[in-house]
Amino acid sequence: MSKAESTETTTTEDGAIQSVSGPVVSARDLDARMNDVVYVGDEGLMGEVIEIEGDITTIQVYEETSGVSPGEPVENTGEPLSVDLGPGMLDSIYDGVQRPLDVLEGKMGSPYLDRGVDAPGIDLEQQWEFEPTVEVGDEVGRGDIVGVVEETVTIDHKVMVPPDALEEGETTEVTAVESGSFDVTETVAELANGTGVSMHQEWPVREARPSQNKKTPRTPLVSGQRILDGLFPIAKGGTAAIPGPFGSGKTVTQHQLAKYADADIIIYVGCGERGNEMTEVIEDFPELEDPANGNPLMARTSLIANTSNMPVAARESCIYTGITIAEFYRDMGYDVALMADSTSRWAEAMREISSRLEEMPGEEGYPAYLAARLAQFYERAGYFENVNGTEGSVSAIGAVSPPGGDFSEPVTQNTLRIVKTFWALDADLAERRHFPSINWNESYSLYKEQLDPWFQENVEEDWPEKRQWAVDILDEETELQEIVQLVGKDALPDDQQLILEIARYLREAYLQQNAFHPVDTYCPPEKTYLMLTAIQTLHDEAFDALEAGVPVEEIVDTEAAPRINRIGVQEDYEEYIEELKADIAEELRSLY
């Protein structure tokens, strides 16, 4: 949504500012609809209508309002907050209302974000090489693909008939189609009903793009993180929440997913988080390789950065900006993963605006519509059959930052009622530098069963059994630890001491993963599986030895077993694991 373009649309009657209080401005005599975008004051600050009462319209302003005074004009665009959709969104970085930050830097000539500067979300002048996929005379329906441009080395951008150009089920004939170099505003195909299809579409962010129907997701979003793939997988088109107190590793987990998840497109929304963290992403991602094809990671990524000190109203909208872009790529038939870090900041932005409006608060000062907004957001994720017949997915992974790490607070609770995967981060684990500090007792995934067939087919037939074995050992350890806290480890019977030892390897080798190690940072599902078999070998051989009368001290004190801890960093893991298993068996059998 850019000011440059919207001047063409007829602006409705303008009003004047009546009062200013932080990001909330009220205007008199403005003829506007709910959620219309307006430009406020002499500097033309972008805002959105959020309340209408009599002839007073309340506006949330996406920029700092210092110095704005009553009487200044308010100009209505008559359009809801929309994003520009088209090639050029990948390898870009936006603020919460889709202004490209690199372009803003150039326009402002300063490292600081000044006010009243606007820029379209996609470059309107860049030329793209359009290759048609339809011919004159073909029948097309809404959302149908008419051609392709190469957006980045990784992604072919599909040019689609806008979904609002035709009614559902209606088709029309292609009357003209071009081929060659065009900018996004030029018409590349003409339809019999008069629609000119260009690469550029606009879509209001608060409205979900239409789809044919939603399906049950059956493919995992493979993340290369052992604890996620192995124990708590998320599906392509699934939803997940990562709640945790500060310092527990939410952002690192989100970054790992953004780097290694096997989605086609990544939309990373930094919502009210740290500036330096976004800078890290901006600096790192262009250098990192996409594990699927070796291309730069940015070629499949679009970043939305509305850091904590940027205007609060734009923080409220950044989640919607992100999911709308995600839906657009989904319509092309891609699997999109959206990371939102953090949804708590988004909820707080709602709270802040709600309290400035003096709305009646719900729990802990959050507005009463918090649960509804969260549900609406996560409901826009899913595995879809698109209106053009392709299939695509949007997976939504939201970090949650509960105050004081207390999961009983409203944002965490309302999120848990919706999402199907829960990765609970734990401050205790983080404190002992057990990373990723995902608590295996509290976390869950409701996708496990529906994803098992995929893992059985693509990794190994007994994937579910192996997982259950690991879960059982870890559960048993949790129970035993309570006793150990009271009487000490040596007071336990031998077999239980052995279980503790096996569980320790599960925790230290399998569940821990070093995100900063070049090899360990990404663990393919095959390696995840084989690592478990190595630990299981140790378990089986150790118990055989115990039965044969070998004292537990001797079983625990072997040379081979500690090598399990180094599987993670092995590049040629298959060979290493085979050898290790043989050595473990040999060494333990030599004891009896």
Place this chain on the structure above:
Amino acid sequence: MKEYQTITEISGPLVYAEVDEAIGYDEIVEIETAQGETLRGQVLESSEGVVAIQVFEGTSGIDQNASVRFLGETMKMPVTEDLLGRVLDGSGRPIDDGPEIVPEERQDIVGAAINPYSREYPEEFIETGVSAIDGMNTLVRGQKLPIFSSSGQPHSQLAMQIARQASVPEEEEDGEESSEFAVIFGAMGITQEEANEFMDDFERTGALERSVVFMNLADDPAVERTVTPRMVLTTAEYLAFEKDYHVLVILTDMTNYCEALREIGAAREEVPGRRGYPGYMYTDLAQLYERAGRIQGREGSVTQIPILTMPGDDDTHPIPDLTGYITEGQIYVDPDLNSQGLQPPINVLPSLSRLMDDGIGEGLTREDHADVKDQMFAAYAEGEDLRDLVNIVGREALSELDNKYLDFADAFESEFVDQGFDQNRDIEETLSIGWDLLSMLPKDALNRIDEEFIEEYYREDDSERKVIEAAD
């Protein structure tokens, strides 16, 4: 400039006045009382015909006959390099009897957000000379790393030690370091005695000449506290990004700042968030903390060490909680360690530096730093856990290895953490102590360290120890 004598309501720190012109949001206001005293304030809400003004010095002495002048501009900080060596009050006026300050520029104190695209990722190690920080929770240039403390703890001494010792190793070699480093100290609601301690230390060590001090004391108006940190940071940004200084900003005590926010919120009858603090406190704090950082193409940097005293030593209280979510880590000052006499009493386990991983390692500190840190965290945590158990079952019931972990945890505290507020250790020394300690454990327990480093640094027997004397 028009004067009004139209005050309609006075409530807490707020004054409401009727006006007949358009007044900008955030504009600065002067109020002259009948006694001839001039008070300053800021427009908090501007509507047609009436404005709400927050008065920095407090509203006592104001009556309905007081006159109100709108200055037509938002709050500005006069900045110049000459501020170095000066002591100012909480509103930026000199209180040290020095010469008048001739500003080079007057900058808006509400800093615009730095474009994340223009930032440079901080990854240059700052050597504070404190092992618990340098070794375990490394500070880097452009980071914001708060000290979480509680009442009665020596957080001020720690802050002073960091201010005194902080240096950037590579630049020391050029011999230019001292000219480039500046400390800006922002006191908010601290007592005169605490302030004196800081000032004495500044003067004793000669640090004052490379410092700017802003003092809002406990008996100064609370509302003024809401502008003090903005004055501080505006000055810091100017020195860092226009004059190429590496600026270390110490803000103490953020708790007092937040109390002032709450006071204003209550006076405005806003809907409160948690524990009565305003719902926008996260955004407000972010607007301060996020002013730390580096900018591409600029030499300088702003590094922040805010100090906050956690009410009831509870880090789930909204002030430390919101702070922790914005800052890049935190350093915990621990009352238990303090009562054991550790100086500085830093508890490394809950402490964290988020920017550490990119600021250490080969070429920055030393290639084994990350592994050593990880292993020491794990071993100390293990030892800590065992201490609870020892209380129940006694040392004899534990295995040999467990006893070694216990010894490690004790030695870690006494040798590594407890270095005194006056000792300055370089990173080599810190890491050497680390290896001396880790060598108390058997080699195969060092599962987080690359074998190569174990080969190079592990002390096979006590005589190889570099720093710690072998125990008898």
